[in-house]
Amino acid sequence: MSTKKPKHHNNKGNASRTLVLAALMTTGMLQPLLPAFALGTAPGDISNTATATYTNDANQSFTSTSNTVKVTVAEVAALRVAPAGIKDLDGGAVQAGDTLSFDFKITNDGNSPTDIAIPSLANITTDRFNATTLEYALVNPDGSYGAFVAIPGGTIPNVLADQSYIVRVTGTVPTSGLSAGADIRVTLGDTLPNDNSLATQNQPDAGPSGDVQAKDVRTVNIGAETPIDGEREASATQFIDFATQIKPLALATLRKNVATVTANTSATTDDQITYALNLTVENTSPSGAFSPEKLAATDIKLGNATVQRVLVSDVVPAGTVFDPNIAPVAPDNTWTVVYSIDDPATTVPVVATGGKAAANWVTAQPAANLIKRIGYIHNGPLDASGVPINGFRFTVTTSNLPALGASVYNLAQVFGQTYDDPANPVNPTTEIVYDESGDNKSNNFNDDGTPPDSTGSNFDPVNNTGVPNPGQDGVDPGNNTGTGPNGELTRVNIGAVASASEDILNGPLNQPGATGPTDANDDFTNVSTPVPQGTQNAFDPAPVTIQQTVQNPSTNTVPLANVTIEPISPKQAEGADSNGTVGKFGLNAAIPNGTIVTITYGAQSATYVYNLIKGIFEIQGAGKPVNVGELVPGAKVDYTVVVNLPLDAALTKPLSRIPIPILAFSDDDPLASPGYNDTLNIQGAGVVGYVNKTPELNNNVTNDNVYLGYMQLVKEARILDANGTERQPWATTFSTKAQLGDVIEYRIKYKNISTPMQGSGNVVLNANGFKILEDGGAGVVGDIPSANNWAATTNHQPTTQFDRGTVEYFSGTGSINSLGTTDPAANAQVGTYLNDVGNVAPGALGEFLFRRQVNK
Incomplete structure (x- = not known):
């Protein structure tokens, strides 16, 4: 089956998008777009920044802002040759003497017209096949073919950007000498290794020593300007086994995911x-x-x-x-x-x-x-x-x-x-x-x-x-x-099995027995701070409040005395967990120095400040850890954690995750030595390790993951042909001069970066009502100084694609004058796009793509 990521779409050329992208990556073209000259449009940047809004399950509102993309269009040559099918004129199995036609689809994936050189019959490689006729036909926008005619002078002339042609090689199967299963093959072009791999597409027309250009399918520039990447070549091969026939077959792919697990x-x-x-x-x-x-x-x-x-x-x-x-x-x-x-x-x-x-x-x-x-x-x-x-x-x-x-x-x-x-x-x-x-x-x-x-x-x-x-x-x-x-x-x-020492349960609100991907110590509660609109630099996050529950399991036969709750560092959590492994709880360095954590139970409250050098949370003043007292078997209590992150240039940027392990344990000496007695052994200026002064092994860790926004929004752009096929790779930062009639595709990739449900009973971050706004005339507030101007310099082209939800089109900038949800015709004056995605679960991702043509 195709490995292409499926999308809602209106065009028929989308099936080849993944192939071409991978081909350009293979050829080293995945780099910032290169500048070139373009006619008909004043020089300048075409700027684009996307924004998005969403809410969490508590109905708190969040915004996301993408990076800014500034696009300049260059003249680029790009060529694709693909198998388009084999036909046996008399049907049935392929037999001696049968007449077959091998079709190949040739597409100008560049952004300017070009001639395409086609090998003569004598230079087309065949195996067990006598080629007699070489013809071509235009592929119409609806996918149908025009009339097949002879190729004039070995060249398909003036192939427009986005245009495709079918080259048909017709001939006969030899009348003798073939056994069942023998390959009957035609190869059009000579781009090694000639195996339909990505390495055969859109390659520089400068093959290895011995390359014979007469065998190549290649571009021949017809403009005054030389393509920035030079001329390109490509090839394709297809075969059918002797004594077999091509079978129509429905190809069904069924996929399954676990949407939610509620403990x-x-x-x-x-x-x-x-x-x-x-x-x-x-x-x-x-x-x-x-x-x-x-x-x-x-x-x-x-x-x-x-x-x-x-x-x-x-x-x-x-x-x-x-x-x-x-x-x-x-x-x-x-x-x-x-x-x-x-x-x-x-x-x-x-x-x-x-x-x-x-x-x-x-x-x-x-x-x-x-x-x-x-x-x-x-x-x-x-x-x-x-x-x-x-x-x-x-x-x-x-x-x-x-x-x-x-x-x-x-x-x-x-x-x-x-x-x-x-x-x-x-x-x-x-x-x-x-x-x-x-x-x-x-x-x-x-x-x-x-x-x-x-x-x-x-x-x-x-x-x-x-x-x-x-x-x-x-x-x-x-x-x-x-x-x-x-x-x-x-x-x-x-219900993952807890280790033998875990005779206390500590987890999200009402889920003290929650389990994570490994065991009962890596369960988690995911929360997020708001992110100011337009922010991509570090900022001072607002405090977040987390409700959690600690319990003496009903399977226990004795009460738990002096149950105490404290924040600890990821490294300390590794030591507290009998199954602790390096990195299981994150890294100490991921917590900003000076992070404040306050734990409250009833009238008790304890505030801690994170010391990055020591790798511990230090209780402030004369405070004592929160001690909820004795819990009889089956008893549970709720407590509150407030995390207040400081401004940190490296760590408090949008989409960061700050891990805060919370430890519940039965304190063995709450009067003389209250709290978790995991102290530092410091030699010189470096922290060597942690040493338990007293073995408080009856403990359980739950993990509070504080995200600074959790919907990632990445904007990219690339040059497209009319079929939506890539001819220049995606880029995020570049500057160009637009050329008359060229097409730009913008891609907004979104992802819920928060941890998905693993185990049971955990609290995840769903992005509800997620909406992406592409406003072609809107300035973006915050620390992104650029303003969108693409509505004034480009016009809409059909084949908008989106993985989820609906797209609504508006005639001007701002979501005011709706054109509905039907993809408008080419050159329609669309100034704003609104992709109402809906709910995005943790780990889920998608894309929204739209096309714009530089004004003529």
């Missing part, structure tokens, strides 16, 4: 896990033996009747039950939520011959404890658009897990058929298209791009029940990046 109580039998899925029907194929096609319906049992539907199926994980209190969500009203109460171990989700019985699906929700599978059905077909279908979501609650915790495993499946797939003459049963979640490969294709079997899909109606087998199946390490055959399991760890 509720410290027990392991009431945790809520919400899963989120998305489905993509790919528009590119990982193998030349298959061409992408729509995903059609396949047979399923619905209400005990056989019907045809596209099906997404998910077995309710072992150790959980379906949660009826949180309604499952489908992407839209074309999808219907269905349920099955049949045993997954003895059934498969669809109707298939030669295997287990088909599970019966119903639309009415059964009793929660009876539901064994949850599914989503669609009448089909689904277009092979390459755009993800988001919005599948359901929740389960843990049940019957061991008291000390366990892992919950889960696997999702998608089923369909290839649209208009001709029946196999040997077996009239149409091939079921099948994919498992856990990776980014369609139809369970292998990591090297080869199909799981010769049909392009490998559904096994005996074994592919959807029931996870942790001992045999692979496990997705996160974000659908699993490797190996088939799909990989999604794993959620519930």
Whole structure:
């Protein structure tokens, strides 16, 4: 499948964006844009800064400001050659004497017109193929081809920026001497290694010794100005095996993520896990033996009747039950939520011959404890658009897990058929298209791009029940990046076991038994200070308040005396934790010197100031640590932590994370030596280490992560052709002179940089109602002096792309005169864009891209 990041888009050329970007990186072109001369526009900078707003779960408001990008457009040559398909004129398998046509798509990825030299028939490399005709045709904006004609003088003349042509090589298969499986191949161009790798695209037209230009597909400059990067060349190769045929195949990719884990109580039998899925029907194929096609319906049992539907199926994980209190969500009203109460171990989700019985699906929700599978059905077909279908979501609650915790495993499946797939003459049963979640490969294709079997899909109606087998199946390490055959399991760890010395619990508010990615000592509460609008330099953050809970576990049989709470440094936390490792709690140097932490419980309050040299928090004045007294088994109390960060030129910049470990422990000598007795052993000017004066080992650490804003906003720009294909790499700082009619694409990359949910019971930072404002005439307050002026110097070009939410267009600067949410036509007077992204979970990221053409 394509590894391109899917986007909402209106253009058909987007599938090649990732390839070209990687190609330019490979060729060393990923550098600041270089200056050049441009006609028709006065010299000067085109300045662009983006802003964003969002709130956290407590409804506190935040702003983010991107870096400022100043763009100048240069004349740049860039060339791409890509396989565009093989056609057997008489259909069927490729046989001796057959007439084949090999199509190659040639695109001017530069920003100025150019001629493109095409090798003659005699200089086109072929294997087991007799080329007889060489023609070309224009690729129309809708993706259709114009009339094929002979190439005049070996050159396609005056190829405009953004334009693509199809070069077609037609010929015949030799009438003898071929065995089944032999490659029949055509290579257009000669850019080593001629293997369709990134190294074959957009290379300098100055190959190694022995390079024959007559074999190259290359640009030939026709303007008065020399391209800044010189002339470029590229090549592509494609083949088909003798005695085989190209098969249309629906390529389905199913991805799965854990949206949230809610611990509720410290027990392991009431945790809520919400899963989120998305489905993509790919528009590119990982193998030349298959061409992408729509995903059609396949047979399923619905209400005990056989019907045809596209099906997404998910077995309710072992150790959980379906949660009826949180309604499952489908992407839209074309999808219907269905349920099955049949045993997954003895059934498969669809109707298939030669295997287990088909599970019966119903639309009415059964009793929660009876539901064994949850599914989503669609009448089909689904277009092979390459755009993800988001919005599948359901929740389960843990049940019957061991008291000390366990892992919950889960696997999702998608089923369909290839649209208009001709029946196999040997077996009239149409091939079921099948994919498992856990990776980014369609139809369970292998990591090297080869199909799981010769049909392009490998559904096994005996074994592919959807029931996870942790001992045999692979496990997705996160974000659908699993490797190996088939799909990989999604794993959620519930109720991680605390170490033997942890007889006290300390964690986020109402979650003292929270666990982090490792154990009960690296659970966390994430909070954020506001960031002044326009700020990218260091600032003095406002104080933040954090509520937390300490508890004597109900499993204990004795009270805990003199339970005390103090801030400690990350290095001290490593010593307090019996499983402490270097860096587990962050670094001492990440906390600004002079950071003030105040801990309050009832009338008690203790204030500490961080001493960076000593690496400890020092209690102020004659204060004593907060001591909540005795806690009987099961008892818990809440306390408050206030963190006040100082202005620090290096550490209190936007998007910084300041780790503040908070230790709860049973103080063994609260009168003579109150507090955590972890003292310094100092020799000379350096801190050698920490020495416990008294072994207060009955302790537990929770971690307060103070972020200085948590939505990262990065602005970049690059030169594009009309298809949205990169011809110059992304850059953030450069200055240029704009040329008549050139196109600039702006990319705003956003990411929630806060720690995602790991373990259970932690407090994460969601960015709710996240909105990106691109105002083409707005000045930015704060320490960014530049003002946007791109609305006056450029005009809108279609194919705006965005990963999430909606984009609203406005006719002037400022979000006043709305043009609606439909991408306006080329040259429309759009002065403001508003991407209403919605909620962005921790670790989630996305992009918003829009195109502007320099005014003529």
